[in-house]
Structures are given as structure tokens and as C-alpha cells.
Amino acid sequence: MELALQSRILFGLTLGFHIIYATIGVGMPLLLLLAETMGIWKKDYQYRLLAKRLAKGYSITVAVGVVTGTIIGLQLSLLFPGFMRIAGQVISLPLFMETFAFFFEAIFLGIYLYTWSRFKKPLFHLLVLIPVAIGSGLSAFFITTVNAFMNTPQGFTIDNGAITNIEPLKAMFNPATPTKVAHVLTSAYMTTAFVIAAITAWFILRGHRNEYYKKALRLTMAIGLVFAVATAVVGDLSGKFLAAYQPEKLAAAEWHFETKTHADLLVGGTLDRTTNEVNYALKLPNMLSFLATDSFQGKVVGLNDIPKENWPPLIIHYWFDLMVGIGSFMIALSAVFVACRIWKPKLEWNRWLLGLIVLGGPLSMLAIEFGWVFAEVGRQPWILRGYMTVSEAATTEPHVGSMLVLFSVIYALLGILTVFVLVRMARRNPVEPLLDARSEQT
Amino acid sequence: MTTEGLGISILWLFLYGYIIVASIDFGAGFFSYYGRITGKGEIINKVISRYLSPVWEVTNVFLVFFFVGIVGFFPETGYYYGTALLVPASIALVLLTIRGSFYAFSKYGNPNSHLYHFLYAATGVLIPASFSTVLTISEGGFIAVEDGVPRFLAGNLFYSPYSWAVVFLALVSVLFISTSFLTYYANRADDPQAESVLRQWALFNSLPTIFASLLVFMALWKHNPEHFASLMGNSIWFILSFAFFLNALRLLIVKRSYGWMFISVMLQFFTAFWGYGKAHLPYLLYPYVSFHTSVTNPTMAKFLVAAFIGGMVLLIPSLFLLMRLFIFNAKYVKGKLS
């Protein structure tokens, strides 16, 4: 296997693993904030208990998020030294500011986790969460601007291989930034809420039918619904962004070959690679035009108008479909749950519904993975679209393969241990005894 | 000061900050395990866990700040070190990963697991050893450039007496810094048993730091005479460092003013580190990367400095709050607050 490919796989593996923890890292502070707010507002200590228990598990995922993030930070230079040498001149600003955001977050998270009974009023403890949420949101913002820059680089000019006229702010606020940042944030909030909902539903199915779990499920499903809709709306805007700035990615995602108006959206199907014909796909008439341009008659650029060596791998069609499919499913599921809560309270605790909610947690996380793989593979062959290809940037050091094995083992181990430790924590500290005691001690 | 001078000074300060806070962390892990197998666990562990729990993530950010900053200010360093050090850096990352995650696993998940605790302690020794070799490598002779592509010469590093002298210095320094801090902390916590154990350890590690420094000087004299000469030119810093060391030792022996004792230790390392850094310049990687030629473009440098100032305005009060709550809060230190 060639070196550049090995580097890509290793980097993708690290990011794919980090994003699980990073998503929770971004989403959880908001969830804790809402749970604690509910507790104060409704004067119901069970919400505070919920926040406290979530925060315990959170301290485990934060640790793994921090160490895997540290790995990425270094691997960026280790695996793509050519990229950092050039692009580093333009984008080190957001990377640098990201570390300040981490600092800010880490400090207040440390305070939050160790001051449950330090303040006289619970409100002060809640206030500590605000900088945590801002810090993690900002770190997601900064890092995503870097990724956006890789897709639509701007803010510099290249003269005979030398980079000049650098405008760091223009590079940060490139055309991809608004939709990317918004999509990353909303999907993280949505996914965290659904992951917690899934765990809660699991407990309810296992017979823990008390008010505590019911409150937790209602809260997380409602938050999930709001952000699932937001994610879809921003996803739609992302489609319009792609049509305008990265048409090859959208065309590859949709197996759209002929440039035309009234373009159909294809779901699933198979592709005949010799004739570029699509079979067995579900056709949604004019919907691609709508996704790309906001109008059913809009014109959408097809792959045939793009030089073949710049085509992204066509497999991204499936990643796109899976992401959108899961998104639509989660909107429907959470809408049904909320509707039941309002109009048919009995159905709320239906076993089937709860079972689907259990499934929804891992599915949402998968959607994040599919979305990123789609976005990143869809940028191929470029690392800096239009300026530098991945193979020009990748390292020439011959041992990438063995490092790939090493890190795969480490991630497998960390993944298994995280689950193991979290499950054990939950088993050893059942919530029931705490509910009657009416005490704040856990 | 030039922008590159300012940039490298900021980074050097953060590296120093990392060395202090990380040493406390690494050494503490080591001692808590040592305490466990010798049956003195109760005393030491209580002191250590109170300090460590809230701050370990902050410690890690110091490191991230340093390497993101150096690649930002001096992109060439990322290219040279990045290409050459894939394997050793990956191994260091794995150690760091094991340490960080197993700390959390053992603390929150399974407080009594022997294996987790052992891994946590062992990596606390291995990480400083592996990080310190990066400073060794920067002295030159361990990276060769063929056709513009940097290559790491692992054999040279392994057989170099200089490299082993640095590893030795790193280890004793970690142990000295952490025991002197923990002595102070135990004293604040009114835990005389822990204090006396930790103080003995601090004394035990004190002279070896000086001995190891002399060893490093001698080995460097053979390895890179140019840098050695430049160190001699900056000898005032090392004399100061020795004076601070003597003061710390004195306070440890007479069991007085542990706060000043620890400040002296910090100054001992600060002056030595500053002197070493000054003498190291202009090279970031001898003789390929000099900080004058590898600095990023002036526009970016200006933005980075501005971001740094903005960041500090945000951070200093926050760090101050953290310290007030956990380090300088008598009730917390004494374990009276959960």
C-alpha cells in the first residue's frame, strides 16, 4: 500500500475515533446546562441528580477526548508535514486560538466537576457550565474553520511556490465556514441528546420505570428533536453551499453526471461504472435541484463537466444517503415521541418506541461518522482544494504502516475500556436509592 | 524584541510551565503507586489525589499549547521534526494516551485496579524520558537531511551518552519538583505523616538534580562544543539557578517556609531553563532550522501575538480562580470540602 494512503487511513482513523468523544464533549455541557436549569426552574432535585450522574460519565469521555485530540494535533504534523509547512502559514491562527478555548474549557470543567457542594446556591454551580459550553463550542468552531479552509481555501496568493498576501481572518471566514460550523454544532447537540436518550430508554426497558428516567427521556428527546430539525435545515444549506463552491462533491454524492435543470435526487441504488448508469435507485423528482439551489428548476453541475482526475470517489453517495437517512429517521422518531407525550401519554412508554430510541443513539453517532467520511473523502484528491493534493502533502517516512497497527490497537483498547468503565459505573451506582433519600449526596 | 524572539519566548515560557505542572503530575503518579506497594498509600494518595483531580486536563493543555504554538510560529519545525520523528513521537503519544485515559479509568471507574494504577505510574516515568529526548535531538547529530528529506538516526541517539545524561536529568528533576511541591501541599493540608515522607523524598532527590546537570554539561561539551561554549557565555543563569537550589535545600533541611522552598525550586528550574534556551538559539534544530529563517510570515506572527494577548486576558483570571479554589483554599486542601 502506498504511503500517502496509509497516512490517510491512520489520520482518518484517529479523527473518526476522536469525533465520538469530541461530539459528546461539545454536546454534553449544553445538556448539563439544560438539566440543571430545569432543576432550578422546577425546583426538582432529580434534574440535578441527572446532571450529576451524567457529569461523572462525562469525566471519562473527556479524558479520552483530550488524549485522542492531543494525538491529532501532533499527527497533523507527523503525517502531513508538507501540508503544515504551507497551510500552517495561513491557518495557524485558528489552531492556536483553539488551544485557548481548550484551556478555558478545561479550567472551568475542572471547577464544575469538583464543586458540587462548594457553592451555597446551585445557580453558581450552573454558571460555571457556561464557560465550559462556550469553550467547547469555540474549540469546535476554530477547528472546523480549518477544515472549511481545506475545502475552500482563500486569504492568500501563491507566487512561484511562495505564499504571500496572507489574510488570516479571510482564511478563517471562508465560504465553507458558516454551514460547516453550524452543521457540526447542531449535529453534536442532537447526537449527545439522542445518545443519552438511548441509554435512558435502555434502563426503562430493563424495568427501571420511575419518574427519574421518564423525566430524563422527555428532556433529551425534546432537545434531540429541536437540534435534529436544526441539523437538517443546516444540512440543506450545506447542500447549497456545495453546489456553489464544491460542485464536484455534490455531484459525486448524487451520482449526477449530466449538468441539467430539474435534477432528481437519487437514494440508494447501484452504479454501473462503465456506463455511469444508475439502477435500482429511489428517485425523488426535482429534489436535487431544490437541495442545490432552493428551486425545483435550478441547474446542477454534473460530473461530466469536471475533469475526471478531480472526481472524488463515487462511493460517497452511500455515506451521504446514510447520513441523511438517519437524520430523517431521528426527526420522525423524536417527533412521534413528543407527539405521544402531548396527545397519547400511554404510548410514550411503548416497548417498540423505546426500542427504536435505544437504536437511535448509536445511529446518530454513525451519522456523524458517515457525514465526516463523506465530507473528507469527497474532498479527494485535494488536501487543499485546488492548491495541493494529499500525496504532495503526506509524509515520506516509511514506518506509517506499523504506526497504523499501533494506533488501531490503542483505539480498540480505549473504546472497549470506555464502554466497560461506563457500564460498570452505572451498575455500581444505581439511581433508585438516591431518589428516596431526597439528599444531594451521591 | 523581534517577533521571532517574542514568539520563542512565549513558547519557552509555556514549555517551562508544562515542565513544572507535568512534573508534579508525573512524579505524583509515581509516588502514589510507590506508596501503594509499600503500604504507605493512604497518606500520600490522599494528598496527591486532591491536588491532581481538578487540574490534570489543564496540564495537558500546556503541552498542546506548546506544540501547536511552535508549528504556528515556526512552520519549518513542524516539517523537520514531523517527518523525522514519526515513530518516536507516536510512541510518546501512546504513552500519554495510556496515562491520561487510565488516570480517568482508575479514578472514576475502578479505584482499586492495580493494573491501571501501575500503568499510570510507569508512564509517568517513561513520558518525561521520551519528551526529554526531543531536546537532545534538537542539539543536532540525530537528524540527517538527504535530498531535502529529514531522517531520524535512532542508533546515534541510543548510543549517545549525552542523550542518556538528559534522560537521567529529566527523571530526577521530575521527582524533585513533584516531591518539593507535594511536601508544601501536605504541609498546608496539615498532614504531618505525608509531609515527612514527602520531605525525605525531596531531600533524597535534591542533590542528584545538580549531579545530573553537571553530567549533562560534560556530555554536551563533547557532543556540541558550539552550544557548550554558548552555555558558558550564559553562565550567570546557571549560577543563579544553583543559588536558588541551595536556598530550597536549606529550607527543606530546616523544615521552614515550604512555600518559599517550592518557589525557589521553581526559580532554580526557571533560570536553568532560560539559560539553556538562550544558549540554544538561534537554532531550533541544529544546524538546519534557525528561528530567524523559519519564522512564519509577519502578518501571521502579528495575529498570533495578538491572539496570545487576548487569550491571556481570558486565561489568567480563570487560572487564578482555579488555584484559589483548589490549591490555595485551606479547607479544600485539608479535605474538608468534597
Ligand code: HDD
Ligand atoms: C447527526 C449527524 C448528522 C445528520 C443527521 C446530518 N448530518 Fe450532514 N454532516 C454531518 C452530520 C450530520 C457532519 C458529521 O457534521 C458533517 C461532516 C462535515 C461537516 O461539516 O458536517 C456533515 C456534512 C454534510 C454535508 C457536506 C458539507 C461539506 O462537505 O462542506 C452536507 C451537504 C450535509 N451534511 C447535508 C446534510 C443533510 C441534507 C442532512 C439532512 C437530514 C444531514 N446532513 C444530516
Ligand code: HEM
Ligand atoms: C472529527 C471529524 C473528522 C473525521 C471523522 C474526519 C475523517 C477523515 C477521513 C476519513 C479522512 C481520510 C479521507 C481520505 O483519505 O479519503 C480524513 C482526511 C483528512 N482530514 Fe479529516 N476528518 C474530520 C475532521 C477534520 C478536521 C476538523 C480537519 C482539519 C484540521 C481535518 C483534516 C484532515 C486532513 C489534513 C486529512 C488528510 C488529507 C486527506 O485525506 O484529505 N479533518 N479525515
Ligand code: HEM
Ligand atoms: C470537528 C471536529 C472536532 C471537534 C468537534 C473537536 C472537539 C474537541 C473537544 C470538545 C475536545 C475537548 C475534549 C472534550 O471535552 O471531550 C477536543 C480535544 C482535542 N482536540 Fe478535537 N475536535 C475536532 C477535531 C479535531 C482536530 C481535527 C484536531 C487537530 C487539529 C483536534 C485537536 C484536539 C486536541 C489537541 C485536543 C486536546 C485538547 C486538550 O488537551 O484539552 N480536534 N476536541
